[in-house]
Amino acid sequence: TSIAYAQGKDVVVFAAASLKNALDDINAAWEKETGKKAVISYAASNALAKQIEAGAPADIFFSADLDWMDYLASKNLIQPQTRLNLLGNSIVLVAPKDSTVQVSVAQGFDLAAVLGQGRLAMGNVDAVPAGKYGKAALEKLGAWNGVKDKVAQAESVRAALLLVSRGEAPLGIVYRTDAASDPNVKIVGEFPQDSHPPIIYPVALLKASAKPDAQAFLTYMRSAKARPFFDKQGFTFINKPVSGS
């Protein structure tokens, strides 16, 4: 594979780490079908974006938020016509499985009171997409000021989930996809879709890509064959091209 990569035969996908499960499955399915194989590098979206900027030999960028896709677009490094908002997600409020908290997520709800002395686990509110969405939602719902000093900002949404799952934090804001998969947490509230910017996983072919299979793999990912794999991980399948930009 190493040699294949070096010779530039395989499609190289730079994807946000949270997509690993779904994309690994899709890649396997695609290989079974076509005999071709994508090489997928999972890392944080920002790292991947910077690498692409530095000339990484990637064909496809699959980001966990719009910001880093926009960043590359502004540097003219993607093929704008191929960009599409493929997946959506939603954020939820979680608590440890044995928690007794009662909370209804709504305008003006008093999250701070529910937290008490505890911390609210979130992804980094400036950097990690789930954190950014969570902060926006809390602001919109008027709860941010009450909790902003009680937020434990984790390095990733997975780490935030872990804090709740280990009982370190009584509450946390994570993606539904993550919450659903962890038996140690339960969802105690859902954030309204309009309380935060749409949670979108955009994907695009990169300018530097010259491999014919890249477009094929992108097409496969948006096809109905791929959809079950995304669904299985809890993503909403949007598959909506972005016009212009």
Added chain:
Amino acid sequence: MIDWLSPQEWMAVHLSLKVALTAMAASLVPGIVVALLLERGRFWGRQALDVIVHLPLVLPPVVVGYFLLLWFGKRGPIGALLNEYFGIVFSFRWTGAALACAIMGFPLLVRAIRLSIEAVDRKLEDAAGTLGANRVWVFLVVTLPLILPGIIAGMVLSFAKAMGEFGATITFVSNIPGETQTLPTAIYTFTQVPGGEGGALRLTVVSIVISVAALWVSEWMARRVRRRFLA
């Protein structure tokens, strides 16, 4: 310079220093003990101890942070114990950051001290014994002074590592401004946002300045020790 950093950044600087110094100080005695055990001890499980000490180096920091959370968290076996009997809480506290840093720097500290212990002339320790010093005294008045170079080097490494440690810290105690947001986590946050390079660079410079100072202090101490041996 005051203006150059935001109050929150100043807090991070202050906290980083506190965490790094605490980590360094707290790991010093265990570091010396473990180094002695590994270098001089002949006991069952020595090899295992050696591996355990090295683990923080071998494992990705995030994994270390994960294990810390499992064991030293509020519900972790050790964490719960410490909390119950000594009232020591690590989770979401700067003490947790210090613990993470101490553990990440531990293999470096131990190795440096081990190297110095290995270089100690056992004949001097024997001589001290014939002069009436028992093993503890021999250690305190002969071995310890002789391994000072290693201890200083170990402290430098431990401090420097603590100044840069990020993965284990953020995983274990997350990133709470004023409590657990150290310089590296602050820098990390900057790198995660488009256009954050400026902020990251600024804090990086602060980091470098601090470590220059630390190196300077350590060289000064090392020179003093060396002078005592030779001049």
Added chain:
Amino acid sequence: MIDWLSPQEWMAVHLSLKVALTAMAASLVPGIVVALLLERGRFWGRQALDVIVHLPLVLPPVVVGYFLLLWFGKRGPIGALLNEYFGIVFSFRWTGAALACAIMGFPLLVRAIRLSIEAVDRKLEDAAGTLGANRVWVFLVVTLPLILPGIIAGMVLSFAKAMGEFGATITFVSNIPGETQTLPTAIYTFTQVPGGEGGALRLTVVSIVISVAALWVSEWMARRVRRRFLA
């Protein structure tokens, strides 16, 4: 065991070993040279060199990776130069991972060797001089054998660090299976998805097994060296 890891994971193991060994081997000679310069040299800029060597420890690995990307990337000043004149490419190659690991482990390697150099009895070097050995020979036949314990310790640290290095690597050369996906980056990826704990744990165990073996080899070498000195 073969079944226990997926082919891609085997690849990561294999790659990690290759990267760690390369990083260790490649940084050895520069490490010895820099340690000598820092310990023995009296030149302008010594202090600056000391700081630079320590930077990878002081800065968050992600920042180091970022700087590597800026300088050693295809479009970076050094990377472009190396590519043009020597055909050496680091970006998104396993060589880049090795570079990142070598640099992250460098301060550890240098410190260990420095400690050993400090412990060398200069009188022995003088004696070698009177026996006709010039400075290079003195170094090769006296100093070098005498600092072997430090070199071994430095190599262990460098290797172990390389086995665990993740932040700088993934930032610099990404996480491309078969090319730059080392054990730690593979572990990291597992931690980022639901249900990845099992995979992460499996690879962690592999990591530990490798480092046990490495420690074992190093202890064996150290014992041989020590035996030559004493027995």
Added chain:
Amino acid sequence: MTLDLDICHRQGSFTLEARIHSEGRLTALFGQSGAGKTTIINAIGGLIRPSQGRIVVNGRVLVDTQSGIFVPKHKRHIGTVFQEGRLFPHLNVRQNLLFGRWFTPRRERVADFSAIVDLLGIGHLLDRNPATLSGGEKQRVAIGRALLTDPQLLLMDEPLASLDEARKSEIYPYIERLRDEGNVPIVLVSHSVTEIARLATSIVILSDGRVTAAGPAEDILRQTNLFPQTGPAETGALIETHVLHHEEAFGLTVLQTRAGTLTVPLLDLAPGAPLRVRLRARDIILSLQPPEGLSALNVLPGKVSSIGEPDGSSVDVMLDCGGDSLVARVTRKSVERLGLRAGLPVHAIIKSIAFDREAVGRAPTEET
């Protein structure tokens, strides 16, 4: 003191199998390089654990491998002067000297710091670092360090090897005082027969890890064949004398021996004081008649008690001078020329000058 040592110890291909019983207050270990002297010192001091055997000092069992006794070195109260100094590099000279004090209970601190420092001539070095000392200076500090621990037994491994004669002759009287008054038994390793003859009360001769001879100094020193390695120069007899009177005008002291008087350079001792004198076999000239007009002041009448085996050109002639046994070494040619034979009355001629400072030591006072 009594030193009882019966040990077996292997290191590499070298095996020490030594059995020593010494009642002497200063036991000298003598033997070729590599004979095992340092190994014995190490065993007594507790630096090595003999594979087998017993070590008993003054009735105190330090080692007994059979009953598993091994007193650790810091509890032995044994001061050691090591062959290679072993000063602590991180402490200055003063701290090195006082090191043992820290571990000596206050009431047991007897040794006088400034007296020892003066004796060893290291007063100007007190604030110096060991690394800056000359070879002899290091050695002196090492001696001082051991003395200042107020040891119950002193082990000295070639302590004076690289000191100049002047310094040595200043240190000898101190060692003698220790031996006699301080009641500190001493085990001394030395390659110098003169030194041993002056200081030792017992001598143990080692060769290749085995004791080849041992006993009171007088007996051993008279056995000329025991020192093949030193050359025959150093054989001699030790005789016990006492001060008769002084001839202040000439700077001389007259000693009483059993056979007559001996005139030696002035000694600072009261009349009646006991004294041990060493008469080297090579310093004695034999004469058939009482000699006249000679510069030599000492003539002891006696008779030949026996004539030894010739060794090369020379022969040792044993004399009985009023009960004191002397040895004179003369050439075979002289034996023949003078017709020496057992029973023949002769006169032993000895120059006063032959009694140099090393030859005249304090007689060890009777053991208590």
Added chain:
Amino acid sequence: MTLDLDICHRQGSFTLEARIHSEGRLTALFGQSGAGKTTIINAIGGLIRPSQGRIVVNGRVLVDTQSGIFVPKHKRHIGTVFQEGRLFPHLNVRQNLLFGRWFTPRRERVADFSAIVDLLGIGHLLDRNPATLSGGEKQRVAIGRALLTDPQLLLMDEPLASLDEARKSEIYPYIERLRDEGNVPIVLVSHSVTEIARLATSIVILSDGRVTAAGPAEDILRQTNLFPQTGPAETGALIETHVLHHEEAFGLTVLQTRAGTLTVPLLDLAPGAPLRVRLRARDIILSLQPPEGLSALNVLPGKVSSIGEPDGSSVDVMLDCGGDSLVARVTRKSVERLGLRAGLPVHAIIKSIAFDREAVGRAPTEET
């Protein structure tokens, strides 16, 4: 060889200000502990850089601070035996011995490895590690290591300090051969007057960093007041003699001096061979008449040339025995009793036995 040294060097509060000009083939440095002997050795060997001055060996300028010359130590071809051994701990004895060989061009390799190993008795140690050697064994290996570099100058800092006499007397002839045949000039530090008297052709006496006396060995050794630090025991005269014949039956050799013959223990030298003999002042008895019936075989007639200043009870009496200058040390009392005065004819009586192996050395052959 010529050694010209005129240096000034400070270390701490110690200042060395030495000026040495020696034509001798073996220059002995003599002086109290801390006098600066090792410092001079270090300066010649290139281990320290004197603050000021010149060092010239055999016309080769090694150091000249004025013109900025400082030949680095590895280019000096000077073999050094250090006071503290300095064996390489990571090499075994054989490798230590051969260390210098690696850096000696093949055609300059003259020293015979197995001869030197035999001489030093270290054949059984070749595969051992220095850490396992006894003190004397280390010292011997260090000597061997220096000899095997085929040096153009040999510096020896108390090389024999802790060796037994037997070993020493095996090594002395080798050093003499080096000195005379091998054409390797030697600078030797020693505290033993016997050793120096036997080996040295020139002597430099140091005290407190300054040269207090220097010159050919014969001259210096005769000056009795130069050795206050050694005690008076070792003063004596060196006289040049040659072998007359042997008296095999008695194991004796007869030497011709200017004043008569000396009978000494058998020497393995052909008749006519030149020989240097040391007559210690304390070994000479003076007699007014030719003595009779004495066991001493040697009687040299002569006359008192002068009488020295009394030193305590004793006086040095200078004799002229047919042109050879001798010194006899006698008591003041004897001087008075015998009425010794300049010009008085006397007989010097010396026992054959007094010539031990150390006193009779090869006379240094004439300098080429």
